[in-house]
Amino acid sequence: MSKIRVTIWNEFRHERKNEGVKKIYPEGLHKAIGTGIACDEFEIRYATLDEPDHGLTDEVLDSTDVLIWWGHAAHAEVRDEIVAKVQQHVWDGMGLICLHSSHMSKIFRLLNGTSGKLHWREVGERERIWCVNPAHPIAAGIPETFVLEHEEMYGEPFCIAWDAQPVFISWFEGGEVFRSGVTFQRGNGRIFYFRPGHEAYRTFYNEMVLRVISNGVRWAAPTLRAPYPKTHREGSYEPISDKGVDFPKAGIILN
Numbered sequence: 548m549s550k551i552r553v554t555i556w557n558e559f560r561h562e563r564k565n566e567g568v569k570k571i572y573p574e575g576l577h578k579a580i581g582t583g584i585a586c587d588e589f590e591i592r593y594a595t596l597d598e599p600d601h602g603l604t605d606e607v608l609d610s611t612d613v614l615i616w617w618g619h620a621a622h623a624e625v626r627d628e629i630v631a632k633v634q635q636h637v638w639d640g641m642g643l644i645c646l647h648s649s650h651m652s653k654i655f656r657l658l659n660g661t662s663g664k665l666h667w668r669e670v671g672e673r674e675r676i677w678c679v680n681p682a683h684p685i686a687a688g689i690p691e692t693f694v695l696e697h698e699e700m701y702g703e704p705f706c707i708a709w710d711a712q713p714v715f716i717s718w719f720e721g722g723e724v725f726r727s728g729v730t731f732q733r734g735n736g737r738i739f740y741f742r743p744g745h746e747a748y749r750t751f752y753n754e755m756v757l758r759v760i761s762n763g764v765r766w767a768a769p770t771l772r773a774p775y776p777k778t779h780r781e782g783s784y785e786p787i788s789d790k791g792v793d794f795p796k797a798g799i800i801l802n
Contacts, residue, residue, distance in 0.1 A: 550587075550588060550589060550590040551588055551589050551590070551612045551613060551764055551765065551768045552589075552590045552592075552610055552611055552612045552613070553581075553584075553589050553590065553591045553592070553611070553612065553613050553614075553615065553764055554591075554592055554593070554594055554602075554603075554607060554608075554611040554613075554614050554615070555577040555580050555581050555591065555592075555593050555594070555615045555617075556577070556593075556594045556595070556601070556602065556603065556614060556615065556616050556617065556618075557575055557576050557577035557593070557594075557595055557596075557617045557618075558595070558596045558617065558618050558619060558620065558621050559575045559576075559577065559595040559596060559597065560596065560619075560620055560621055561576075561619065561620065561746045562574075562575045562576065562746070565746075567747065568746045568747060571746075571747070571748070571749055572746070572751070575593075575595070576617055576744070576746060576751060577593045577595065577617065578593065579751040579752065580615065580617070580646075580751050580757075580760065581593060583751060583752065583757035583760075584757055584760055584761045584764065586761070588765070589761075589764065592607075594607060596618075596621055596624060596625065600626075600629060601625060601626065601629050603629055603632065603633060605632070608632060608633065608636050608641070611636070611641060612641065612642060612768050612769055612772075613641070613642035613643070613644060613764045613767045613768055614633065614636075614641060614642070614643050614644070615644045615646065615760070615764070616643065616644065616645045616646065616649045616652060616654065616655070617646045617647065617648075617649060617744065618648065618649045618651075618652045619647070619648040619649075619746065622651055622652050622653060625652070625653050625654075627653070630653045630654050630657060633654050634654065634657055634658060636736070637654075637658060637733055637734065637736035637738065638733060638734030638735065638736060638775040639734065639735055639736070639772060639773060639774055639775050640734070640735035640736050640769040640770075640771050640772035640773060640775075641736050641769060641772070642736060642737050642738070642739075642764070642766075642767025642768055642769060643658070643736060643737075643738045643739075643767065644738075644739045644740075644741065644760065644763045644764065644767060645738070645739070645740045645741075646740075646741055646742075646743075646744045646760075647699075647741075647742060647743065647744035647745060648744075648745075649740075650663040650665065650701075650705075650707075650740060650742075651663050651664075655740065658733045658738060659707055659708050659711075659731075660708050661706045661707060661708060662706045663706055663707065664705075664706045665701050665702060665703070665704070665705045665706065665725070666700075666701070666702035666703070666704075666723065667699060667700060667701050667702070668699070668700040668702075668721065668723075669699045669700070669745070669747070670700070670721075671697040671698070671699075671747075671748065672697070672698060672699075672700050672719045672720040672721055673694065673695070673696055673697070673698075673719070673720040674694065674695040674698040674700075674717050674718070674719050674720070674743070675692055675693075675694050675717065675718045675719075676692060676693055676694070676695070676715050676716075676717050676727060676728075676743070676755075677691070677692045677715065677716045677717070677718070678690070678691055678692065678714065678715055679713055679714065679715065679716050680712070680713065680714045683714045683730075683766075684762060684765065684766045685714050685728065685730070685739065685759060685762040685763050685766050686714055686715075686759075686762070687762050688758055688762070689755060689758060689759060689762075690755075693755045695743060695748075695750060695753060695756070697748045697749075698719075698743060698745055698748055698750060699745035699747075699748075700719045700720075700721055700723055700725075701717070701723075701725045701727070701742050702719070702723030702724070702725055703723065703724060703725055703726070705725060705726055707726070707729065707740070708731055710731050710732075711726070711729040711730070711731045711740070712729060712730050712731065713726045713728065713729050714728040714729065714730060715727045715728030715741075715742075715759070716728075717742060725742060727741065727742035727743065728740070728741050728742065728759065730766075734775035735769070735770075735771045735772070735773065735775055736767075736769070737766065737767040738767070739763040739766065739767055741756075741759060741760065741763065743756050744756070
């Protein structure tokens, strides 16, 4: 059985500029995630914002089954043409996992179709995560509820697509609740958004968080990797009768 090819993308800015974050994640959040989910099923590589093409060359995207995305402070620096390439790969079947503040990334908002906005507060609150769809493959091996002692609060309303299906819901010490793990599909590609992962906390060393991400990779791996239908179709499956009318050709063919 072939391995799932995973690319973990990270801005890799906080870890180089903030001593507190660097102390928690000395090799970067991407390396902590990769080390935490490493197993015989996955082939893992990394890409970061400041690499040429943000590390997301055609070669990398062509050989990626699931792209994990972590962004926060530099969403605007991601070039639009790179975002468009990632979008096309998702349409064609590549899986995408967006973590934490990637709800405001260009790629998430483009695929989500809304602003991605929410309420937030950063005071290191206790977060209780509830599994509300235990039959979902992403919930495999996850208890009914687990706790993160310190996290950034995200609260409703969450401006997310109507078809996003909750797998996890969070309650925070300050009283807010949030749809903290949701899935949806665009074209042939599966998308999973998972809220935990603020850079100032040790979230990506938590066993349950890493298990959720691992499960997300398995779920989001392509079941069909093929160009998503979007072009003019010349032929037909059934014969089309002559209508005896000379219709004007006013349509535009978009490739």
